[in-house]
Amino acid sequence: xxxxxxxxxxxxxxxxxxxxxxxxxxxxxxxxxxxxxxxxxxxxxxxxxxxxxxxxxxxxxxxxxxxxxxxxxxxxxxxxxxxxxxxxxxxxxxxxxxxxxxxxxxxxxxxxxxxxxxxxxxxxxxxxxxxxxxxxxxxxxxxxxxxxxxxxxxxxxxxxxxxxxxxxxxxxxxxxxxxxxxxxxxxxxxxxxxxxxxxxxxxxxxxxxxxxxxxxxxxxxxxxxxxxxxxxxxxxxxxxxxxxxxxxxxxxxxx
Amino acid sequence: xxxxxxxxxxxxxxxxxxxxxxxxxxxxxxxxxxxxxxxxxxxxxxxxxxxxxxxxxxxxxxxxxxxxxxxxxxxxxxxxxxxxxxxxxxxxxxxxxxxxxxxxxxxxxxxxxxxxxxxxxxxxxxxxxxxxxxxxxxxxxxxxxxxxxxxxxxxxxxxxxxxxxxxxxxxxxxxxxxxxxxxxxxxxxxxxxxxxxxxxxxxxxxxxxxxxxxxxxxxxxxxxxxxxxxxxxxxxxxxxxxxxxxxxxxxxxxxxxxxxxxxxxxxxxxxxxxxxxxxxxxxxxxxxxxxxxxxxxxxxxxxxxxxxxxxxxxxxxxxxxxxxxxxxxxxxxxxxxxxxxxxxxxxxxxxxxxxxxxxxxxxxxxxxxxxxxxxxxxxxxxxxxxxxxxxxxxxxxxxxxxxxxxxxxxxxxxxxxxxxxxxxxxxxxxxx
Numbered sequence: 001x002x003x004x005x006x007x008x009x010x011x012x013x014x015x016x017x018x019x020x021x022x023x024x025x026x027x028x029x030x031x032x033x034x035x036x037x038x039x040x041x042x043x044x045x046x047x048x049x050x051x052x053x054x055x056x057x058x059x060x061x062x063x064x065x066x067x068x069x070x071x072x073x074x075x076x077x078x079x080x081x082x083x084x085x086x087x088x089x090x091x092x093x094x095x096x097x098x099x100x101x102x103x104x105x106x107x108x109x110x111x112x113x114x115x116x117x118x119x120x121x122x123x124x125x126x127x128x129x130x131x132x133x134x135x136x137x138x139x140x141x142x143x144x145x146x147x148x149x150x151x152x153x154x155x156x157x158x159x160x161x162x163x164x165x166x167x168x169x170x171x172x173x174x175x176x177x178x179x180x181x182x183x184x185x186x187x188x189x190x191x192x193x194x195x196x197x198x199x200x201x202x203x204x205x206x207x208x209x210x211x212x213x214x215x216x217x218x219x220x221x222x223x224x225x226x227x228x229x230x231x232x233x234x235x236x237x238x239x240x241x242x243x244x245x246x247x248x249x250x251x252x253x254x255x
Numbered sequence: 256x257x258x259x260x261x262x263x264x265x266x267x268x269x270x271x272x273x274x275x276x277x278x279x280x281x282x283x284x285x286x287x288x289x290x291x292x293x294x295x296x297x298x299x300x301x302x303x304x305x306x307x308x309x310x311x312x313x314x315x316x317x318x319x320x321x322x323x324x325x326x327x328x329x330x331x332x333x334x335x336x337x338x339x340x341x342x343x344x345x346x347x348x349x350x351x352x353x354x355x356x357x358x359x360x361x362x363x364x365x366x367x368x369x370x371x372x373x374x375x376x377x378x379x380x381x382x383x384x385x386x387x388x389x390x391x392x393x394x395x396x397x398x399x400x401x402x403x404x405x406x407x408x409x410x411x412x413x414x415x416x417x418x419x420x421x422x423x424x425x426x427x428x429x430x431x432x433x434x435x436x437x438x439x440x441x442x443x444x445x446x447x448x449x450x451x452x453x454x455x456x457x458x459x460x461x462x463x464x465x466x467x468x469x470x471x472x473x474x475x476x477x478x479x480x481x482x483x484x485x486x487x488x489x490x491x492x493x494x495x496x497x498x499x500x501x502x503x504x505x506x507x508x509x510x511x512x513x514x515x516x517x518x519x520x521x522x523x524x525x526x527x528x529x530x531x532x533x534x535x536x537x538x539x540x541x542x543x544x545x546x547x548x549x550x551x552x553x554x555x556x557x558x559x560x561x562x563x564x565x566x567x568x569x570x571x572x573x574x575x576x577x578x579x580x581x582x583x584x585x586x587x588x589x590x591x592x593x594x595x596x597x598x599x600x601x602x603x604x605x606x607x608x609x610x611x612x613x614x615x616x617x618x619x620x621x622x623x624x625x626x627x628x629x630x631x632x633x634x635x636x637x638x639x640x641x642x643x644x645x646x647x648x649x650x651x652x653x654x655x656x657x658x659x660x661x662x663x664x665x666x667x668x669x670x671x672x673x674x675x676x677x678x679x680x681x682x683x684x685x686x687x
Binding site: 065089102103144160 | 495
């Protein structure tokens with residue numbers, strides 16, 4: 001028992017997230033099928049795959065929203081199944097289709113959400129100030145969320161996710177539905193936070209081209225399991241492909 | 256454990272009061288609609304009164320005797336009625352005249368009417384009400400004519416009796432009087448039972464109605480607040496925060512309670528104004544001090560009643576939250592709640608009209624099993640100083656609520672609150 005704990009702490013120093021043999025079934029549908037991968041601390045890890053590959057299901061398990069049917073996930077030494085409350089203190093989750101309270105202003109939204117990860121009034125003020133900067137929404141933060149465009153809403157939500165500099169940020173399709181300008185802004189912020197504050201990032205995307213610019217390591221996921229893993233450069237070299245899309249096409253047996 | 260509870264309540268209240276659907280539908284609408292109904296009602300009742308002030312009656316006098324003359328004078332000067340002469344050769348022509356005019360009724364005094372009365376034989380007076388649709392004005396007008404004729408007939412009776420018993424005609428009319436009283440909580444009081452019943456009944460109907468409004472409002476709000484988190488896709492984010500999920504549940508219940516209370520106050524204020532505007536038809540209640548005859552709850556009674564209402568409210572909220580978990584969005588939650596209202600609110604209506612002890616055994620058990628029966632029973636028992644019934648009821652509702660809260664918190668603590676929707680959505684997009 002003691003040995004196991006020590007082992008876990010040692011692992012945690014290098015490995016931020018350790019997913020082992022994850023299986024999740026919904027009735028007859030197998031959303032995750034023996035999914036395993038590790039994310040190192042300070043890394044930006046991209047879970048890349050087509051719609052329905054199991055990305056969102058995996059990220060929901062990491063965020064303690066749903067439980068795996070079998071397998072385990074250890075986040076900074078804490079088990080998501082048995083230590084959900086501890087895990088929630090370390091992570092910050094941006095759901096794929098998230099919304100914000102439309103009758104609150106952007107500013108009120110940040111204040112409300114920031115409260116739960118702040119220790120004092122000053123701390124909260126600092127968080128909200130940082131989030132205002134990340135969002136880049138300026139004066140519009142005083143307006144009700146329902147007046148925001150899709151891009152503005154997504155930037156607000158990303159600012160909320162990163163404001164408390166979590167140990168692990170779990171971002172489900174952070175740039176989905178955004179135009180080039182908004183997407184560019186969002187990617188820049190993610191990179192900056194990983195670098196400046198040592199935030200480990202686990203993100204998902206179906207846009208295989210954009211992840212090349214942002215991820216240190218990518219795991220290609222298809223039908224609930226990792227089919228290839230490595231840095232974008234490694235993967236392209238190994239498969240002799242021009243980009244990750246071609247790599248995916250090859251490993252998924254599309255060509 | 257409850258870190259952030261206040262924040263959640265504030266957020267809930269802000270969100271709800273800024274939602275035009277809730278602000279308009281639950282707070283402003285009752286404040287506007289009820290007084291508006293009241294104003295419309297009092298305006299139309301003023302119109303009725305106005306039409307009575309200027310009421311006209313058609314009269315066809317074929318008698319021309321003393322009694323007929325007295326009657327027309329009585330109607331004109333005592334009844335303040337405008338008379339229109341409608342003497343015509345036959346009834347058909349009288350009808351045509353009446354129809355053309357604006358009279359409420361036509362009185363036909365047949366030939367020999369005065370003569371037969373003078374000879375101590377009953378005469379017959381023909382009175383036709385002119386029916387012009389079913390408006391209140393028509394019926395009130397006709398009953399006023401009837402009342403006037405009755406008064407006139409009585410004065411004739413008194414005159415006749417006076418001739419036979421010059422000393423004491425009143426005695427013949429009323430050989431004895433009835434002194435009415437009621438027995439309340441083993442004590443005699445001098446209030447007629449009819450008066451007592453009408454006052455107590457107005458309370459018996461008013462109180463359950465207020466509870467009914469409060470419960471419906473609270474359930475809608477609680478269900479909406481959970482369903483809206485799903486619809487707006489904010490629930491997942493909230494669930495991934497370092498926030499105790501039981502706190503989240505309590506926060507939602509508390510937020511809904513605050514808004515429901517405001518809504519209930521608005522509704523009651525509206526209703527009071529509405530009832531206050533019944534200046535015309537409302538028969539003036541003799542002012543009666545219920546406290547003096549022991550028919551109001553003591554401060555302890557009010558406290559117990561308050562607790563009873565409060566636990567029922569919590570119960571309603573917990574039920575609503577459990578229901579809303581199964582809904583995908585606000586609309587879905589509202590329609591699911593529709594199914595729950597009937598069995599929960601039915602007892603309130605049944606108890607308005609029936610005493611629970613007179614119901615068949617099976618129905619009585621069913622009623623007692625429904626939590627919302629108990630605050631109504633409590634309000635009735637309180638008035639009679641019975642504290643045992645309400646306290647037993649409170650205990651039952653608390654147990655019921657705890658079970659509901661346990662179910663709700665289990666759902667909140669697990670992935671069910673997300674996956675129930677998840678599985679629904681899955682079904683929709685799965686190609687098969």
